[in-house]
Amino acid sequence: MARDDQFRFEYEPGVLRFGTGCVDALSDELAQQGFDRALVVCGSTVGSTPEVIDPVKRGLGERLAGVFAETTASKRLSTAVDGLEAMRACDADVLVGLGGGSSLDVASVIAVLDASDREPAEVGQELAETGSISVPDGSLPPIVAVPTTLAGAEQSQVAGVTASPTNGLVDEPASGGVSDRRLMPRAVAYDPALFATTPKPILAASAMNGFDKGLETLYARNATPITDATAMRGLRLLRDGLEALGERSVDENLLQPIAEGIVLVQYGVSRPGETTLSIIHAFGHGLTRTYDVQQGTAHAIVAPRVLRYLFDTVDARRDLLAEALAPDHDGDPADAVVEAVEDVRKALDLPSRLRDVDGPEPEAFPAVAETILEDSFVGNAPPGLEPTAEEIEAVLQDAY
Known part of the structure; x- marks a missing residue:
């Protein structure tokens, strides 16, 4: 395949931490980056499995503000709306996406919703009409990723999202994505011990x-x-x-x-x-x-x-x-x-x-x-x- 010998490579990944037990340093990493209160975003199985959630809680230590364990593979906009409420209730300033790609995607949508002053139904209408959600100017809450599956979704500035009429945010089922360079996780912790907990x-x-x-x-x-x-x-x-x-x-x-x-x-x-x-x-x-x-x-x-x-x-x-x-x-x-x-x-x-x-x-x-x-x-x-x-x-x- 012929390819032009000229190229432009712009890539801004977050800090990559790797190795068994590296989640022990989550609090140190957050401190180095100036983050104080973390909301862990995960699914119910991850949130109720001690082998997964406990090491992350210990690693975050006093910087753990709360756990939102309600994500699903559907990546619902309504779940992100609930996650935003949880984030504000515990006064978190950083989101820790723990688990598979769906939890990281929901964390990304929570970050977008937090930076926006729109009502959820307005966001749902935009998703239904355009297949995307616009990201407002200004700062977004930072995201840290702790993957437990091997799909490779954590070095990404893109997130998927869906919406269902049952939640009142759209009239018909809708799906799409959101993309912004500010959604790239600020840090990723790859801990083989956590991967080993996944079936x-x-x-x-x-x-x-x-x-x-x-x-x-x-x-x-x-x-x-x-x-x-x-x-x-x-x-x-x-x-x-x-x-x-x-x-x-x-x-x-x-x-x-x-x-x-x-x-x-x-x-x-x-x-x-x-x-x-x-x-x-x-x-x-x-x-x-x-x-x-x-x-x-x-x-x-x-x-x-x-x-x-x-x-x-x-x-x-x-x-x-x-x-x-x-x-x-x-x-x-x-x-x-x-x-x-x-x-x-x-x-x-x-x-x-x-x-x-x-x-x-x-x-x-x-x-x-x-x-x-x-x-x-x-x-x-x-x-x-x-x-x-x-x-x-x-x-x-x-x-x-």
């Missing part, structure tokens, strides 16, 4: 999502030598680590290199005004925003098929991908890449066909294909790729 099936599904970030970062239109280096190193760690995850019981030693890989594959993915996420993630959105399919599961099913479609159409930097995933291959690099991705899916024991999950039936594929084509991430597909609805449908048919 293996959840880790496996989330890992497929994180793994695909590395794939897409290499073939994205805005790839850079910097992200090439981090994504390739991350993919190598994940290829070996995720296959081991499928074979062994979960512990912090097993998860150490996997967590390192997740740190690396998302480094530089979410940048001001751009992202390296591409067509695999667009497929994931098309399947999960309308159907009850988990994001990582959707990725496991479509990633090998999307890659085969890319390689049949454009170069998509197959040699670089093969160097990262199958350095000892002696045949077609495209075949080697697809086989390596399939090996990871098999090791994680994730579904391989749409017919085996609660997804769309073939008669719905034309509508799903249109949704995928309308996703903004398609615009970041490899140079030379101009997908059509018929081509997208063909990939879905193959995945069925």
